[in-house]
Amino acid sequence: MSTTAPVEDLTVDHEVVDTTLSSRSRILRAIAYAVLGLISLVWLGTAVDGGTAHLVFDGHTVGLPAKATVIVVGIVILAIAAWQGVRGFGRRATPWAAGIAFLLFMVAFFSWVSTQGTNPAIDVVGLLQNSIALSVPLILGALAGVMCERSGVINVAIEGQMLAGAWAAALVGSVAVTWVGLFGALAAGAFMGVLLALFSIRYLVNQVVLGVVLNVLAAGLTGFLFDAFMANDSEKFNQPGVLGEIDIPLLHSIPIIGPLFFEANIVVYLTYILIFGVDVALFRTRWGLRTRAIGEHPKAADTVGIKVLALRYRNVLIGSAIAGLGGAYFTIGSVGGFAKGITSGNGFIALAAVIFGRWSPRGATAAALLFGFAIALQNNLSINTHAIPSYLLAMLPYVATIIAVAGLVGKVRAPAADGEPYVKQ
Amino acid sequence: MKLELRGITKRFGSLTANDHIDLVVEPGEIHALLGENGAGKSTLMNVLYGLYQPDEGEILIDDVPVTFAGPGDAMAAGIGMVHQHFMLIPVFTVAENIELGHERVHGILPRIIGRLDRRRARREVQEISERYGLAVPVDALVQDLPVGVQQRVEILKALVRDAKVLILDEPTAVLTPQETDDLMKIMVALKESGTAIVFITHKLREVRAVADKITVIRRGKVVGTASPDSTPAELASLMVGRPVKLNVDKEPAQPGGAVVEVEGVRILDDGGAVTVDDVSFTVRGGEIYALAGVQGNGQTEITEALVGLESVDAGRISVAGADVTRMSTDHILGLGVGYVPEDRLHDGLVSSFSVAENMVLDLYDQAPFSGRLNLDLKHIAAHAEQKVEEFDVRTSSIGHAASTLSGGNQQKVVLAREMSRPLKLLIVAQPTRGLDVGSMEFVHKRIVAERDNGAAVILVSSELDEVLGLADRIGVMYRGKIIGEVPAGTDAEEIGMLMAGQTAENGETAS
Ligand SMILES: Nc1ncnc2c1ncn2[C@@H]1O[C@H](COP(=O)(O)OP(=O)(O)OP(=O)(O)O)[C@@H](O)[C@H]1O
Ligand SMILES: [Mg+2]
Numbered sequence: 019m020s021t022t023a024p025v026e027d028l029t030v031d032h033e034v035v036d037t038t039l040s041s042r043s044r045i046l047r048a049i050a051y052a053v054l055g056l057i058s059l060v061w062l063g064t065a066v067d068g069g070t071a072h073l074v075f076d077g078h079t080v081g082l083p084a085k086a087t088v089i090v091v092g093i094v095i096l097a098i099a100a101w102q103g104v105r106g107f108g109r110r111a112t113p114w115a116a117g118i119a120f121l122l123f124m125v126a127f128f129s130w131v132s133t134q135g136t137n138p139a140i141d142v143v144g145l146l147q148n149s150i151a152l153s154v155p156l157i158l159g160a161l162a163g164v165m166c167e168r169s170g171v172i173n174v175a176i177e178g179q180m181l182a183g184a185w186a187a188a189l190v191g192s193v194a195v196t197w198v199g200l201f202g203a204l205a206a207g208a209f210m211g212v213l214l215a216l217f218s219i220r221y222l223v224n225q226v227v228l229g230v231v232l233n234v235l236a237a238g239l240t241g242f243l244f245d246a247f248m249a250n251d252s253e254k255f256n257q258p259g260v261l262g263e264i265d266i267p268l269l270h271s272i273p274i275i276g277p278l279f280f281e282a283n284i285v286v287y288l289t290y291i292l293i294f295g296v297d298v299a300l301f302r303t304r305w306g307l308r309t310r311a312i313g314e315h316p317k318a319a320d321t322v323g324i325k326v327l328a329l330r331y332r333n334v335l336i337g338s339a340i341a342g343l344g345g346a347y348f349t350i351g352s353v354g355g356f357a358k359g360i361t362s363g364n365g366f367i368a369l370a371a372v373i374f375g376r377w378s379p380r381g382a383t384a385a386a387l388l389f390g391f392a393i394a395l396q397n398n399l400s401i402n403t404h405a406i407p408s409y410l411l412a413m414l415p416y417v418a419t420i421i422a423v424a425g426l427v428g429k430v431r432a433p434a435a436d437g438e439p440y441v442k443q
Numbered sequence: 444m445k446l447e448l449r450g451i452t453k454r455f456g457s458l459t460a461n462d463h464i465d466l467v468v469e470p471g472e473i474h475a476l477l478g479e480n481g482a483g484k485s486t487l488m489n490v491l492y493g494l495y496q497p498d499e500g501e502i503l504i505d506d507v508p509v510t511f512a513g514p515g516d517a518m519a520a521g522i523g524m525v526h527q528h529f530m531l532i533p534v535f536t537v538a539e540n541i542e543l544g545h546e547r548v549h550g551i552l553p554r555i556i557g558r559l560d561r562r563r564a565r566r567e568v569q570e571i572s573e574r575y576g577l578a579v580p581v582d583a584l585v586q587d588l589p590v591g592v593q594q595r596v597e598i599l600k601a602l603v604r605d606a607k608v609l610i611l612d613e614p615t616a617v618l619t620p621q622e623t624d625d626l627m628k629i630m631v632a633l634k635e636s637g638t639a640i641v642f643i644t645h646k647l648r649e650v651r652a653v654a655d656k657i658t659v660i661r662r663g664k665v666v667g668t669a670s671p672d673s674t675p676a677e678l679a680s681l682m683v684g685r686p687v688k689l690n691v692d693k694e695p696a697q698p699g700g701a702v703v704e705v706e707g708v709r710i711l712d713d714g715g716a717v718t719v720d721d722v723s724f725t726v727r728g729g730e731i732y733a734l735a736g737v738q739g740n741g742q743t744e745i746t747e748a749l750v751g752l753e754s755v756d757a758g759r760i761s762v763a764g765a766d767v768t769r770m771s772t773d774h775i776l777g778l779g780v781g782y783v784p785e786d787r788l789h790d791g792l793v794s795s796f797s798v799a800e801n802m803v804l805d806l807y808d809q810a811p812f813s814g815r816l817n818l819d820l821k822h823i824a825a826h827a828e829q830k831v832e833e834f835d836v837r838t839s840s841i842g843h844a845a846s847t848l849s850g851g852n853q854q855k856v857v858l859a860r861e862m863s864r865p866l867k868l869l870i871v872a873q874p875t876r877g878l879d880v881g882s883m884e885f886v887h888k889r890i891v892a893e894r895d896n897g898a899a900v901i902l903v904s905s906e907l908d909e910v911l912g913l914a915d916r917i918g919v920m921y922r923g924k925i926i927g928e929v930p931a932g933t934d935a936e937e938i939g940m941l942m943a944g945q946t947a948e949n950g951e952t953a954s
Contacts (some may be wrong), residue, residue, distance in 0.1 A: 022747065304546040304557030311532055311543055318530035322600070323515030324542030434533075442513075443455075443495045 019271045030183025042087040047112075048103030051119055053112055055099055058126040059092025071132035072139035076274050079139060089123035091126035095119050100223030112265060131399060138402040145398050146278055146391075151352070153390030155180065155290050156362070158344030160375060160382035161296050162207075166214075166301065167377055169330045170313040172437040173230025175214050177365025178236030179338045182206040183345025185240040191258025191349070197284070199258050199350045200343065207342015208335050215334040222439045223277065233365070241358045248356060260354040261285065285343065292340060297379040309333055313433035316440040325442050341365070377433060444505060444521055444607040446491075446639060451500035452792040453486050455847065458839040460486040462663040463500065468608065473630060473640045475654035475671075477682050479879045480595055480851025481837035483663040484643050485527050488610045491641075492524045493517035518544075523606025525597050527613045527643075527850050527877075528788060533586035537579050538568045541600050571603050575629050575880040589739035589787065590617045591905070598626065608639045613850070615644055616877050619905055620738050621937075627653050645851075645879050647675040647689075683881035688819050693914035694893045698915070699728035702868055702899035703749070707759030710744045710923075718744045720923035721758070728867070731890070733914035734925075735907070741923040742903045743785060744869050750782045750900070751775045762868045776805055778868075781861035785872035785903065791857040794846035798838055799827035801845050802860050826863075834859040835882065850877045855886075862889055869893050887913060907935055 038266040063085070071084040098119050103105070107115045128140045159176045166173035173179075186206035191199025212233060217223040248256040261283040270280035308329060311319040316326045348360045367389050374388075375381030446468040447556040458841060458878060460483045468474045476484045489495040491502060493511030496547060501508045503519055511517045514524075531540050542564040550558035572579050577595040585593060594617045601609060611630070615623045623646075630640055630653055644650060650657060650671065657669040659681050669681055671898050679687040703726040710719035719741040726732040734742045747753035751772040760768050767775050776782070784790035792801050803812050803823050811822045827841040834855045838848055844855055854877055861869070871890065875883045894900050901914045904910050917933065918925045919941035940946075 138590045302559055304548055304559060307539060307543060307546060307559060308534075311535070314534055315530070315532045318532055319491070319543070321514050321524070321526065323513070323518045324544055325513070325515065443489075 034253040044106045045103060048099050051095055051099035051102055051115075054119055054123050055092050055095035056426075058088055058123055062088045062126055062130045063092060066130050066133055069133045069137070071129035072137075073128055073132065074139050074141045074143070076143045076277065082125075082129055084133045087129045088126045091122045095122055098126050108189055114352065129336070130294045131402060134402075135209055136402075140398075140402070143274055143277065145310060145394055148397065149312055149387065149391040150278060150282075150395035151390075152285075152393050153387045154286055154351070155344040155347045155364050156368045156371055156390055157293065157383050158347070158387035159341050159365050160371040160386050161292055161379055162337040162341035162344070164300075164374035164375075164377055165296065165309075165340065165380050166334050166381055167372060167436050168313045168433055169309050170433060170438060170440070171215070171218055171315060171330055172225040172229065173214065173334070173337065173341075174226050174369065175210060175236075175338075175365075176234035176341050176368050177361055178212040178233040179207045179227075179341035180345035180348070180361045180365045180368075181233075181236045181240055181359070182210050183342030184348040184360050185243065185345075185356050186342070187346035187351075188349040189254055192255050196259040196261055196350055200284070200346055203342040203346035204339045205342070207345065208339040210342070211335045211338025214338060215331045219330050219334070219439065222441070225437050237359060240356075244356060252355070256355050258350045258354060260352065261350050264284040278282075283351055285347045288343065293379055293383050300379060310433070311439075313435055316435050316438075320440070320442075330440075341368075373432075376431075444639060446522075446608050447506070448502065449501050451487060451490055451502075452498050453483075453495060454491055454498050456839070459663050461490065461497075464660070464663075464665055466637045466658060466665070468641055470639050471634055471637050472655040473634050473642055475650045475657045476641060476643045476660060477645075477650065477657055477669075477678060477705070478660035479662075479683055479837075480855070480877070480882055481849040482660045484660055485849065487660070488524060488612055488641065488643070488729070491517070492522060492610060496544045514913045518604065518606075518622050520789075521607035521610070521923045522610065523601040523604050523940065524610040525601045525612060525614050527616075529590075529593055529597055531585045531593055531596060531600075534584060536584055537588075537596050540585055540596055541558075541568050541603055545604065555749075567603070568599065571599055575602060576625055577629075584758040589743075591619060591622065591738040594618055595622070597911070599680070602629075606638065608641070609633065610643075612643045613645070613877060615646060615649060617738070617905075620907060623649065635711055645877065645883075647678050647880065650678065651675070679880045682879065685881075687880050688884050689880065691887045691891065693913075694895070696730040696894065696915040698730040699897060699948075701725050702728045702763055703732075703901065704759075704761045705745070705749075706759045708745065708748060708760060709756045710741070710748055710753055711756045712744075718923055719748070722920075722923070722925055723758075724918050724925060724928070726899040726901055728897045729771070729894055730915040731894050731902055733902040733904065733912050733917045735904065735910045735914075735917050735938060736920035736922055738905050740920045742920050743872065746782075746872055746901065746903055747784075749775075749868075749870060750780060779864075779866050781864070781866045781869045782892045783857055783861050783869075783871040783874055785876070787853050787857050787876075792845045792853060793944050794853075795844050797842050798831065798836065798845055798848070798856055799823050799841040801856050802827045802830055802841075804860060806864065830859040830863060835885070851879055851882060854878055855882060858886060859906050862893065866893060866896075866898045868899045870899070870901045870903075873905065874902070875904075875906070875909060907938065911935060 066084045066088050068085050071082045071087065073080045073082065098115055102115065132138060132140050159180055161181065162176055163173050183203035186202035187199035190202025208234060214228065217228050218225045249418050263281055263283055264287070266280040270276040300309065308319065308324050311324065312326045312329055332409050345361060349356050368386065371382050371385035371389060374385035375383065448464060448466040451461050452459065456468070464487055476485050486495065490497045493516050503509065504513070509520060511520070522870060528613065532543070535543070546557070546559040546637065547563045547567070549560040549563070550556060568579070568581050577599055579595050579599065580588070585596060594614060598614055613918045614626060615810045618626060626650065630642065634640055642654065654671045657671060657678070658665060659667050659669060661682070661684060667681060669678060676686070676687055679689060706720045706723050708719055709717065712718050722741070722745055724732070734745065736742055744753050748755050749762070751767065751770055751855045755768050762775065763778050765778055788794060793804065800823070803826065807810055807818060812819055812826070824841060831838065831841055836852050836855045836859065840853060845856060850854065858874065869890070874890065875886050878886060887935060890900060902910065902913055915931050916928065917931070917938065918928045919938060920926070921942065921944045926944065926946055
């Protein structure tokens with residue numbers, strides 16, 4: 019390689035003009051911040067009519083001068099917007115800036131809510147607790163989606179897998195002991211996974227259509243079986259009980275953090291493990307490398323001796339079992355019994371979380387938490403603030419979510435072979 | 444390890460791609476496979492590699508019949524392959540691509556958990572890349588690399604596994620002459636250590652330089668063997684079945700007015716790095732202007748900017764009198780610009796579309812292919828039939844997906860489409876990459892014909908012979924700049940020096 023230009027010359031050694039984001043995405047982000055800042059300053063600023071906002075943290079009430087808070091927050095967010103627009107944040111600082119802007123905005127928003135109507139105090143920790151509780155099944159569903167789609171199989175059937183899991187957990191938990199229901203849920207999810215894998219990988223059925231069909235199948239089947247015997251004889255078949263709360267020693271007595279994260283049931287702890295486990299496995303292990311390979315370019319994976327179809331089967335099965343576990347949270351994880359359609363669309367929200375989370379376990383978890391928070395917020399507000407038009411209320415958390423997501427999530431790119439069956443010649 | 448193929452037959456529907464092929468490859472020999480585009484060379488190799496299942500015939504290793512259910516089996520038997528179309532995962536790093544399939548793991552329970560030992564993988568890649576002198580940036584994403592470097596990654600991928608039989612399917616198509624020479628040295632060294640090599644290429648110089656045996660395939664059948672001492676003309680006519688002209692025939696250019704004017708153009712990539720730096724040149728109608736240079740020195744970017752696919756940071760481009768610096772691609776093509784991109788599979792074709800559809804990608808919305816609301820499928824089919832005939836595209840039906848065509852035939856589809864309307868400017872990047880000698884002769888004739896019709900032609904090629912044979916004027920690019928402009932007839936030596944960044948005045952590396 020004497021006279022050939024060395025590789026460095028071709029690829030790396032160029033004069034670099036700007037290492038941060040491209041100017042387009044910089045401007046887009048700046049606009050997102052500016053919208054948040056303006057909502058806070060102009061809309062909330064004029065709506066707040068003075069008085070003190072009360073925020074409750076774990077029993078301690080904090081009073082904030084509402085109008086001043088809202089205005090200060092608005093100005094700070096606009097400053098972030100200005101910095102973003104003019105200079106831009108580095109790659110590391112970008113998510114922090116987005117997180118801080120979002121948090122500040124929520125403070126302003128609560129200040130406004132707290133001065134409305136009956137002047138309610140906002141229980142922040144309680145709200146976050148609800149958010150996490152609502153997020154757990156979303157996270158599990160999203161992890162299931164990530165597992166499947168990273169291997170190149172679109173999983174629209176998360177809802178059906180969760181529903182099957184919820185149903186089986188209730189049944190098995192009733193017939194045996196509550197916690198055995200978890201195995202029922204895993205098995206039911208995996209069963210739905212077998213159908214998904216078989217028809218998509220073997221028979222090459224369009225995966226989106228297949229997913230929809232599987233959802234309908236799960237709804238019909240669990241509904242029918244529920245009517246057939248669970249509803250009449252619920253003593254025997256639909257009283258699985260609820261998984262007990264396990265307090266982690268020491269950790270659970272940390273203020274705020276403890277009650278939020280370490281006073282929960284086994285499903286929640288399994289969720290922590292799975293988030294961490296799937297994330298590490300996907301990006302740091304042989305299995306993960308191969309999984310990502312078959313989701314990007316199955317033929318290339320085949321040429322280095324990876325058994326593409328076998329790995330896809332396996333991942334779809336494991337993923338679907340995880341979704342089944344998420345379903346168990348609806349029955350033995352919370353209310354202690356099955357009802358028709360108990361998952362009520364959570365599987366579809368999980369699917370959205372997969373995409374907003376850019377097909378990464380971490381991202382999907384963050385997205386699921388955000389959605390969980392939005393739902394919890396809406397529940398909380400509809401109790402606390404009768405004075406405000408409910409349609410506005412229902413909208414606001416989602417507006418905030420969308421803006422935050424637009425700010426955080428850049429270009430979204432699915433695995434290249436997502437949904438494409440692999441056929442050998 | 445001795446390898447034998449007996450009566451291998453592979454059919455795709457009604458098409459017989461391999462028709463009872465017999466082939467013996469001895470250890471320590473370089474066995475060249477020659478054949479036209481679509482002759483069935485890649486298909487045969489894919490069968491040997493376990494990627495395709497043969498319909499008839501058997502594979503013997505050291506006289507023992509074997510069956511390969513998949514590439515895993517072939518690899519286990521000691522067969523390695525460099526594929527004609529890269530089998531690389533664009534979003535993986537070079538190291539990840541090379542280790543995929545035989546990953547190094549460490550940590551607790553390494554067999555079960557399989558935590559990747561990235562450091563060891565990187566070190567191994569570094570070692571092997573140094574051992575063979577194939578430099579690659581270990582941590583770069585493959586999608587960010589120029590094709591020449593991707594090819595090196597692909598070669599390393601096969602070398603790292605210590606194959607006893609190594610299949611190289613057109614590994615030199617995207618390499619520079621220097622890189623090709625290096626690869627041929629590696630091949631000879633491997634051969635001397637007992638590796639058997641099957642070498643597919645369309646470049647007769649290479650065959651003559653390294654092959655020990657030559658087998659020629661035409662339309663799926665072995666039509667004969669040749670000795671490496673045969674002249675290029677003999678080999679060419681054996682391959683194509685008729686005498687082939689290996690030099691370009693053309694009259695001196697008769698340039699008219701300026702068609703393309705590029706002034707002080709600067710282009711940045713996504714990361715803000717300068718890829719084209721203050722480039723200016725003019726191309727007149729009726730002349731062929733070549734942008735020569737080692738791949739990745741800005742030629743791709745400047746041609747993409749000419750057709751509006753790359754945004755220009757500074758400077759000005761005009762085509763046929765119109766300022767196209769900020770114009771959309773659609774409008775630029777509408778001015779009478781034809782563009783043959785260098786990466787046919789990604790940028791030149793929609794590979795899941797049929798041949799006929801690919802032939803009208805740029806014309807589908809115009810008469811006669813478009814009715815008021817609908818496409819006129821009859822016209823589209825007739826057009827495709829005629830072009831397939833004219834450009835000798837080998838396919839059994841114009842309804843087949845472009846992805847099923849052989850590499851060279853895909854290239855012909857792109858060329859046929861771009862040359863099927865009146866042009867003021869024709870931009871061709873690596874136009875004969877992967878083409879057999881017969882097709883190359885034809886394409887060169889067509890390019891010269893466009894010139895003689897008064898079109899300006901911009902040729903980007905890393906093939907020095909092609910540049911010398913076709914161009915009327917040559918601009919050599921190095922690190923984003925045109926560091927020298929020379930007339931046709933300049934000797935190859937001087938251009939080679941320029942391509943390596945050495946100008947006559949300084950005798951030093953310009954930067
Ligand atoms: N998957 C497929 N489906 C249908 N036809 C195919 C398929 N793969 C190859 N063919 C056809 O088989 C024939 C042989 O193709 P092959 O790729 O082996 O040619 P080749 O000799 O490698 O040509 P080139 O030099 O252009 O690479 C071609 O006519 C091609 O269209
Ligand atoms: Mg080929």
